[in-house]
Amino acid sequence: MTRIQGIKEKRKLAEVPQFKLAKLSGVGRTKLSLAENDHIQLSDEELDALESALGRAISLRAEVLAGAAVTSAHAFEEPEKAI
Secondary structure: OOHHHHHHHHHHHOOOOHHHHHHHHOOOHHHHHHHHOOOOOOOHHHHHHHHHHHHHHHHHHHHHHHHHHHHHHHHOOOOOOOO
16 A cells, blocks of 8 residues: 555545645645545655644544533533532
């Protein structure tokens, strides 16, 4: 598996859209799409930027999901009774 194929697979599993990864990495969305579909090769620097940005995007998504899980858990708690 090439680096770009690994990035594409992780991006899809994490549900990170191409446009978001492109914006975070500084690699154009069209260029990212072409690379993911094996039409062009990216430089090592571009691949590094994509991997770094994908890691940040996954971390941010995990934080949001963790916050949503905490909020959802509180929805099932019984309200405190006034004394």
